[in-house]
Amino acid sequence: MGILSGKTALITGASAGIGRATALKMAEAGAKVVVSDIVVEAGEETAAMIRAAGGEAIFVRADVALADDVEALVAKAIDTYGRIDCACNNAGIEGRIAPLVDQPIDNFDRIMAVNARGTFLCMKAEIAAMLKTGGGSIVNIASVAGLIGFPGLSPYVASKHAINGMTKNAALEYGKAGIRVNSICPGGVDTRMLDSLADQATGGTRSSAQMMDPMHPIGRIGKPDEIAEAIVWLCSPAASFVTGINMPVDGGFVAQ
Template sequence: MAEAGSRRFEGRTAIVTGAGTGVGRATALALAREGARVIVANRRADAGESAVAAIEALGGEAFYVQTDVARRESVQGLVEAALARYDRIDILINNAGVLGPMAPTADVTEEQWDEVMDINLKGAWLCMKYAIPAMVRQRRGVIINVASSANLRTYPYLSAYSASKAGMLGMTRVAAAEYAKAGILVKALCLGAVRTPMIEPGIKHAGNEALLDSMHAVGRIAEPEEVGEAIVWLCSDQASFVVGPALNMTGGTELL
């Protein structure tokens, strides 16, 4: 590829959900730089195709699959497309997610609650459900579930989001225990605030970005690219002894 990399993932196939923007896009690009063939899974076609174009501009290999992770048929189609093209799935990044309503718990509607759970928790479970059998056949695979500092500290007015990410950690623990001996490493990465479209409601709620910065011990929010590099490391052979809810990348927000 045009940009230098160690090519740690040469010949490996990675699915990244929510890969059109933010952390997902940065992760897809970072994996491609290391030689991975990337399946860009995204609900919005324009963003997904843009991510593919960016990967191809680097000399990487990628294709786009329009995916709604909350729908079983859509996730099945995603996994089938990956296997039809490459006959293997080495890496799954469960990144697709929504912040949901910022409201007191009793003011959240059932429809809002269900949407957050369907995308953040059920979506990750569906992707694991359909990708894991291929990984079991290969006797190898890595799954990264992108979780949140909401598992480490309390964020008032984010009950649905916090519950969905807590569920993700529980699911990660169980799946990690179930599949580690089969060569499949299931891990979770807990993130603080990252500069993505997803945090725009949070900035608006806080009044300004400076207040959001002050909620992190390092005095700033994260950039998508540094998160992407952390995920690349978690997927690498250098992190083969890391399993379960393993890494916090929160900027120390839980310390304050």
């Protein structure tokens, strides 16, 4: 019996990277998984990987910045599996690197729409569902950029600080209802997002690992599976007394 046996888990941004790793780890832990993303082919592939390994999974396309999409996603999860016990709100974008004065307004608006508004909309729908079934656990994916500043990334930093703030507030509001809400703050992780940031920062002259490995006291960037392990733990009964935290999983990055 896995640590999440009998549970239903919903993961956004699950077509690749941390989201896909989390969906697979949730399934390994025994959960039925609702995989969501705006990238249909890769999202379907994540769900197929779970089913091929003997698990249960469906894919639902949803843009987390759109309230109707999020409400339909949660409704589909409930229609299919009856409830949502665990949710990982992972969908996010990085946007452009530029000093604040040079940041395009539409870049700020899009990042906030996906990262901050998207997390808000997902929590709003997920918590409403969990209140009807006696509780659950939500893990929001923030960033070390939600704990400290990063020159050139003002909109991204703002969005991730917003996620960490909403996480604390929701934990306070719904703790007595049996709903735990936490966030994970990854350091550099080997994903397409980090590759995009490295390309912007170095003009494609250095890989994300070459750029970021030395910045981490552990000596390397993380792997999506390492972040997924922490997410599964926070969703599990093993973390039953943990709520309202913004948990770095960052190879010591913010300890510096």
